[in-house]
Amino acid sequence: MNTTRRTVLKGATASGVLAGLIAAGALRPTQVLASEWNKAAFEAKDTAGALKGIGAAAPADSKDLVLKVPDIAENGAVVPVDVVSNIPKTTSIAILVEKNPSPLCAQFEFSNGALPEASARIKMGQTSMVKAVAKADGKFYTAQKEVKVTVGGCGG
Amino acid sequence: MKQNIIGALCALAVMGGASAQSPKKPVAKPSTKAAAAPAAEEKDAATLEFEKFRAEMEESNPAELFEMKGQEQWKAKRGPKNVSLAESCDLGQGVGKVEGAYVKMPRYFADADAVMDAERRVVWCMVEKQGFKFDDIAKQPFANETFTPDITNLVTYVATHSRNMKIAVPLDDPKVRDAYEVGKEIAAYRAGPYDFSCNTCHGTDGKRIRMQNLPNLSTPAGAIKGVQGWPGYRMTGGVMLTHQWRMGDCFRQQRFPQPKYASDAVAYLLTYMIGTANGQVYKGPGIKR
Amino acid sequence: MADPMKIRAQLKGDVAEIRVLMSHAMETGQRKDAAGATVPAHFIQSMTIDVGGKRVVDGQVGGSVSRNPVFGFKMKGAKAGDKVVVSWVDNKGEKRTDEAAVA
Amino acid sequence: MTKKMILAVAMAAPLMIALPAAADGDHRAKAIAVIKKDFQPRGQAGLDRLAEDGVQAICNRTGNKPPDYIEKAMTADQLATVKYPADGKLLGDWKEGEKIAQSGRGFTWTDNPGLPVGGNCYNCHKIAPKETSFGTIGPSLYQFGKLRGNTAETQKYAYSKIWNAKAFNLCSEMPRFGHAGALNEKQVKDLVALLLDPESPVNK
Numbered sequence: 001m002n003t004t005r006r007t008v009l010k011g012a013t014a015s016g017v018l019a020g021l022i023a024a025g026a027l028r029p030t031q032v033l034a035s036e037w038n039k040a041a042f043e044a045k046d047t048a049g050a051l052k053g054i055g056a057a058a059p060a061d062s063k064d065l066v067l068k069v070p071d072i073a074e075n076g077a078v079v080p081v082d083v084v085s086n087i088p089k090t091t092s093i094a095i096l097v098e099k100n101p102s103p104l105c106a107q108f109e110f111s112n113g114a115l116p117e118a119s120a121r122i123k124m125g126q127t128s129m130v131k132a133v134a135k136a137d138g139k140f141y142t143a144q145k146e147v148k149v150t151v152g153g154c155g156g
Numbered sequence: 157m158k159q160n161i162i163g164a165l166c167a168l169a170v171m172g173g174a175s176a177q178s179p180k181k182p183v184a185k186p187s188t189k190a191a192a193a194p195a196a197e198e199k200d201a202a203t204l205e206f207e208k209f210r211a212e213m214e215e216s217n218p219a220e221l222f223e224m225k226g227q228e229q230w231k232a233k234r235g236p237k238n239v240s241l242a243e244s245c246d247l248g249q250g251v252g253k254v255e256g257a258y259v260k261m262p263r264y265f266a267d268a269d270a271v272m273d274a275e276r277r278v279v280w281c282m283v284e285k286q287g288f289k290f291d292d293i294a295k296q297p298f299a300n301e302t303f304t305p306d307i308t309n310l311v312t313y314v315a316t317h318s319r320n321m322k323i324a325v326p327l328d329d330p331k332v333r334d335a336y337e338v339g340k341e342i343a344a345y346r347a348g349p350y351d352f353s354c355n356t357c358h359g360t361d362g363k364r365i366r367m368q369n370l371p372n373l374s375t376p377a378g379a380i381k382g383v384q385g386w387p388g389y390r391m392t393g394g395v396m397l398t399h400q401w402r403m404g405d406c407f408r409q410q411r412f413p414q415p416k417y418a419s420d421a422v423a424y425l426l427t428y429m430i431g432t433a434n435g436q437v438y439k440g441p442g443i444k445r
Numbered sequence: 446m447a448d449p450m451k452i453r454a455q456l457k458g459d460v461a462e463i464r465v466l467m468s469h470a471m472e473t474g475q476r477k478d479a480a481g482a483t484v485p486a487h488f489i490q491s492m493t494i495d496v497g498g499k500r501v502v503d504g505q506v507g508g509s510v511s512r513n514p515v516f517g518f519k520m521k522g523a524k525a526g527d528k529v530v531v532s533w534v535d536n537k538g539e540k541r542t543d544e545a546a547v548a
Numbered sequence: 549m550t551k552k553m554i555l556a557v558a559m560a561a562p563l564m565i566a567l568p569a570a571a572d573g574d575h576r577a578k579a580i581a582v583i584k585k586d587f588q589p590r591g592q593a594g595l596d597r598l599a600e601d602g603v604q605a606i607c608n609r610t611g612n613k614p615p616d617y618i619e620k621a622m623t624a625d626q627l628a629t630v631k632y633p634a635d636g637k638l639l640g641d642w643k644e645g646e647k648i649a650q651s652g653r654g655f656t657w658t659d660n661p662g663l664p665v666g667g668n669c670y671n672c673h674k675i676a677p678k679e680t681s682f683g684t685i686g687p688s689l690y691q692f693g694k695l696r697g698n699t700a701e702t703q704k705y706a707y708s709k710i711w712n713a714k715a716f717n718l719c720s721e722m723p724r725f726g727h728a729g730a731l732n733e734k735q736v737k738d739l740v741a742l743l744l745d746p747e748s749p750v751n752k
Contacts, residue, residue, distance in 0.1 A: 035491070037490040037491055037505055038505055042490075042505070042507040070208065072201050072205045072206075074203065074205070075391040075392060077392055077393075077394070077511060078213075079511075080212060080213060082212075100509050101473075101475055102473075102507055102508065104507050105510055106506045106510055107504065108518070109502070110501070110502060111499075111500055111503070112496070112500060112501050112520075112522070113520045113522035114494075114518060114519070114520045115460070115518070115519040115520060117518070118516065118517065118518055120514070120517075121510070121511040121514065121515050122509055122510055122511055123473070123510070123511055150367065150680075215464070216453075216466060218513035218515065220451045221449075221450075221451055221466055221468045221513060224449060225448065301470075302470075334575075334578075337575040338575050338582060341575045341576045342579045342582065345583060346608055347597060348593075348597040348655075349655050349723070349728040349729070349730065350655065350723035350728060351604055351714075351721075351724065352723070356685075357685065360685075362684070363683070363685050364683050365671050365672065366671055367682075370685075389513075393512075394470075394471075394511070394512030407587075408593075408656045408657055408658065409656060411597065411655040413590055413594060413595055413597055414587060414589075414590040414657060415586055415588075419585075420585070421582045421586035421587065
């Protein structure tokens with residue numbers, strides 16, 4: 001457990017201080033396990049706010065960011081999303097759904113040999129653009145595609 | 157002879173009908189120029205699109221989470237008798253053996269003197285071998301968004317161990333054959349306010365309800381489409397549901413009352429449905445819309 | 446206590462494919478139940494993957510990830526037998542850690 | 549009406565014995581016994597729903613292919629059950645009809661019996677072109693009025709067919725919406741309008 005915690009800590013220079021804080025119980029496990037949840041970005045009610053929240057206010061369109069989603073979702077509750085970044089030095093990928101009440105779905109940071117790609121399954125309340133945002137060498141890039149959400153069977 | 161009786165009866169009925177209502181001018185059926193029904197096996201765009209992701213979705217099917225729990229529960233000593241199913245339950249392949257058991261059920265079990273589908277058999281083992289009470293299991297036998305019964309996990313575990321095997325319901329056993337024939341009649345039985353039977357939706361090729369394709373359960377190719385989805389992880393609500401559940405929900409939509417859990421009626425219907433798929437490869441547990 | 450995850454890490458050439466299935470309700474806090482009552486938010490907020498003792502993926506997650514989440518990643522530099530440790534924490538502070546080995 | 553039902557039941561019982569096909573008749577008898585034994589009431593769906601009425605009994609015993617003379621006699625009998633509006637007007641409001649056609653609710657054990665029942669139309673038919681999520685169990689009804697003309701005769705046919713589909717094809721897969729008490733006169737009129745009103749998107 002201790003070793004896991006140590007590798008988890010961000011900014012290892014301060015690890016001594018942090019270790020003290022952990023021991024004192026001042027930090028909750030949430031904060032220790034991973035980087036702190038980006039509340040502002042995840043609770044943003046529109047895409048602009050979510051992008052701002054992850055520091056990507058004006059990402060540039062890129063063909064090297066490949067977003068694979070179905071044109072029509074079989075079920076809005078489970079929409080498969082695959083993102084692959086061919087942009088050199090990509091360090092993170094985020095997935096957003098423009099018309100969801102909270103557009104930001106997830107963001108992944110890669111290190112230690114992880115390839116800049118991710119797949120996840122997301123919920124969509126209605127037909128919307130799905131956006132991928134990649135961070136590479138400090139800059140943000142984006143790709144987007146529309147996914148149609150239709151009704152299911154039986155009408156009742 | 158028999159025809160005469162019917163003729164007489166019907167004539168009587170018609171006379172009664174005519175006298176009960178004032179005579180009406182017959183309503184002619186106007187000539188039909190309407191477009192023919194869409195071509196068979198027409199897949200909706202969502203299904204076609206989804207099929208591109210099908211392999212990926214099936215490769216990582218959340219059903220595996222339930223299977224994991226089921227495996228644990230199969231092996232654990234449980235119930236008032238503190239016995240594991242692994243050391244007590246015979247699914248037809250020997251005590252504790254799950255490999256290939258699912259695709260060889262329903263079958264006749266002499267110890268229970270009944271034809272049993274996989275779920276019914278596991279329930280029987282839980283009651284007879286582990287000492288659980290049937291009524292407790294039957295109280296809430298199917299999963300919802302907040303609760304997944306043990307039996308669902310167990311059936312998912314058992315089914316997973318028949319993945320990619322051929323369906324082989326022992327229809328040469330007269331008791332199983334009889335169950336198959338009775339099940340076939342249950343599937344054809346029209347009743348209720350809408351005159352529906354199972355076959356209303358599932359007796360013809362190439363039909364769909366709204367956008368959903370309806371497998372024709374009277375053919376092996378159609379029956380396997382229905383069979384291999386179960387047990388299935390349903391994306392709506394994210395719940396794991398069994399073939400027993402599916403039968404009940406069909407009756408619900410038929411506007412019928414509810415079939416009793418783990419009953420003959422459901423076992424026979426499943427014998428017909430799975431037996432019709434004999435020889436086809438089972439690819440479940442499934443992932444459903 | 447949260448249910449275990451299912452982790453698969455498989456080498457294909459020099460790339461290890463990591464698939465993780467998590468058992469979680471992933472309630473957004475906006476859904477209403479059958480009785481019309483709002484179901485409180487309950488979702489995983491962070492997930493991490495360490496392989497061979499090193500952080501590979503540091504993920505943040507919102508309520509719009511599907512119930513019983515499935516994630517897939519790829520990495521280079523992993524060897525057969527390397528320990529894969531996946532952890533998550535949700536908005537209520539519940540957490541879960543599971544392990545598997547690269548195969 | 550009551551007399552009708554009594555007759556239907558009276559007819560069905562002897563027919564069960566009267567109809568031939570002894571080989572699978574045995575299995576059918578077993579099936580009916582199993583159904584009676586193994587169902588339980590739930591919500592609004594009581595066990596009374598398991599009993600066959602005359603039409604169901606005939607269709608169940610003839611593989612939905614009754615002999616011509618039975619078909620003729622019984623369809624006429626079913627037609628006599630259709631209740632037409634007192635004022636004779638059969639064309640309602642197509643916009644309301646569209647709403648009824650969309651809804652598939654009603655009559656299941658999970659439905660609230662106090663709420664209106666839907667027509668289930670799009671489950672089986674293509675109707676207005678805007679709705680692309682339609683079933684194919686029944687024929688396409690798109691351009692129904694354009695192809696057949698909005699005449700008194702077609703109005704009466706459409707109304708009667710929706711009220712009691714078995715008046716035209718004894719073992720039709722289509723429910724008898726009026727006869728079953730699912731849709732009332734006004735609702736059936738609204739559906740007739742959806743199919744026949746020149747202003748309905750069906751005929752545009």
